[in-house]
Amino acid sequence: MVGRLKIAVVDDDLEMGRVVSDLLSEEGYQVAQYQSAAEALVKFKTDLPQILITDHRMKDIDGLMFLRKVHTDYPSVVSIMMTAFGSIETAIEAMKAGAYHYIVKPFKNEELSLQVKRAGEKVCLKQENTFLKKELNKSFTLDSIIGKSPAISSVFELIKIVSGATANVLISGESGSGKELVARALHNAGPRKNKSFVPINCTALPEHLLESELFGHVKGSFTGAVTDKKGLFEEAHGGTLFLDEIGDMSLQLQAKLLRVLQDRQIRPVGGNHLKDVDVRIVAASHRDLKILAKDGKFREDLFYRLNVVPIRVPPLRERPEDIPLLVEFFIKKFAARNNSKVIGVTPEAMGLLMAHPWPGNVRELENVIERAIVLSAGTLIEKYVILGSALEEAQSNIEQLQADRPTLEKLEERYIKLVMGEVEHKKEEAARILGVSRRTLYRKERLYGMVSAETPEPLED
Template sequence: MTAQRILVVDDEANARRAIATILGEEGYEVAEASNGEEALARLADFSPAVVLTDVRMPKMDGLTFLQKAREQGADATFIMMTAFASVETAVEAMRAGAEHYLVKPLDANAVLVVLGKALEKRALERETENLREQVRQRARFHNIIGDSSQLQAVYDMVKRAATTKATVLILGESGTGKELIAQAIHHESQRRDKAFVKVHCAALSEGLLESELFGHEKGAFTGAVGRKEGRFELADGGTLFLDEIGEISPSVQVKLLRVLQQREFERVGGTQTLKVDVRIVAATHRDLVGEVKAGRFREDLYYRLNVVAVTLPPLRERKSDIPALVSHFLEKYSDSYGKEVRGLAPGTLQALLSYDWPGNIRELENAIERAVVLAPGHELTTDDLPPVLRGPRPVGASPSSLIPGATLAQIEREAILRTLERVGGSTTRAAEILGISVRKVQYRLKEYGAAAHGTTPPASDSDEEGSEADAASE
């Protein structure tokens, strides 16, 4: 293993060399500088992990050196040293980004302890960031986050259907991510270099929707001052995503059926027949079978749309994806609002798992955004969550605080939840650390969510058998 690099900055030569000697004997690679200006020059070529710097020095003092180093993008951990300690100086140093503050004359053991803790924290931060990146790469499929068995089945269906010309119908409750699936189908297809055009059918009146889809000629209706190309023309060669297809009127259904059957149409108010090569992906939260039986949706159109059906599970049925989703939204909104909220306090993940999320991913995202805005610290607590999510606080903050008097199941639950919080929601990484299977972690997450409502976990027989097999082998 490469020795950790430490830069010692002090205008007192004897003190500087004494510290450098001690650190060198402990196996660190040490460089020295006599003032802030010299130290700034050493940062680039030496790239230290930690900088031990005096506060009061000629030419450039330690605080100015720290500020300029941060401005230049240095990511070294700073530990300040001074013989003139004061509360004001300490506060200023911490605000500038120092990790710790040591008072001279220095105690060698104290220096080594503080340095060790600083390096340990630094390593943990980098490991966490690496894990986050692994989670991002492993759990995302064209911006779709999650690695539950239900979502893996969706990924498999998308990959198989995307390479064909088949029309795809995406079904699922509102907020489950149907548009993301439509985009994934387009990006996995041979049409990926062509346009992806979307129309929200429920947002437009019948007349406007017809004009948006098929275009119109000049004078076709009041306000039509010129020719307009419709979305079908704009999507020629690419993909047209019809969101909330279940909301379109019977007359538009007829015209859409013709396009699906013959790949041709006329603009509103026009006579010229236009032909297009467009791949249709449609989505709805409605039960189209029920709509067909009720006479509100054409049966022949339904079968034209339903060549390949992809059903997205609601979030309550794939709660094992919640940790990864929360990690993603934490990062997204922390960056968006300029806050440093990067983790969850004990009990917060359990509160998120215990809720059924009737608004699905959209509701979860809104809840995390709200919590990030309101959070006063670096971790989200249950107090930061919407009132509907706040439940009783857990007994104890760590597995060790549950002992004695806790059951093995309680200890296991605490271990799984705290490990997931530590690794940014990655069930794969949590399973590796805990020495159990990914399936067991995912099954337990379903179990914890169901227990909050007094129900059995929504798992398949294969999930239960897998969990029992895991337990038997451990």
């Protein structure tokens, strides 16, 4: 990296400039020496350095004025101020002018070398951040959804098309694939972005509390209702209400929700008066609501009311080309949070990440990268650290199969996903392990939102 760094040394003292230039050249840097700020500014138009070392007191242009000019016109340049008049005031002025650091003459060679090395590290960091921003700008412009694969790009395009409408949207996709991010992107890209985005997980509350949470209640309507309470429909008035995992909502509450969608009015629990609401509904489920409706577990009329615009979020295994971008993003996010030196992964580690089926989707990848950053001592995440994290994740998945006392249906869903992940989604092998036909496995996958509704059904068992 040293050999690729270009340094400009600007000092009207020819001998001092030569001393600095020779020292840095011997250390492998590409050094250009200038005797005036004016000469340097002309040259910078065609040959911009990455690091600038400039004197404070110069005849043509004052060093601080020169620094301000460079900082304004070329913010990527990292500057170091040299001065024979060291003081706190000089340091403060230099920093205000845009200097990364300053050094007092006469100085020891080791001191200058250390400051230039640190400036070089800052250059590298700036370059990495610039690259990341460019990559992210190319790959996503909608909140925190990251990717440039055809699978996720089609989701971006659909969001852009429907964000300005008021029609209800139904988002399908596996757990951890980013359904709420899509819902937020829809809200933030549309005319309701200045109003509230209100999310609720329909599995998080029992039925009677969920009804109160959605529609509100009046004082005394049930034990514990000591005051009137506004519901989430009112909280989201003018904005968007995101109903996550709506497939787990009871049939009785589904009927009340359908009435609200039809009439655009709510009745608080225990109340006698209707209230008008203006809310865009975005619902989501990892299960196939159409199959649930056929089985009598979800109201068909509500399904069609919600499914005006369907959006399917692809699982991570269907867009492996997005994994390097996601890894880069998560490294930046968690390295800063954990005060880590990690800046990337080794090719072997990336190969392992690309090959993993990611049954837990983006959420699983995020967890693996965060743990790997915490466990890595160097600047690159090694393969063995990733392998350890992935194994821990698999063990955690096994423990989670029964940790929260799931229903038989939920347990079946988790076990199918676990097996599919272990066999890298090879249908015949998974069906053999599960003891079912390929057609039965397909139907289960559709039920639990593991495949698109458009995926053709196997012709034979």
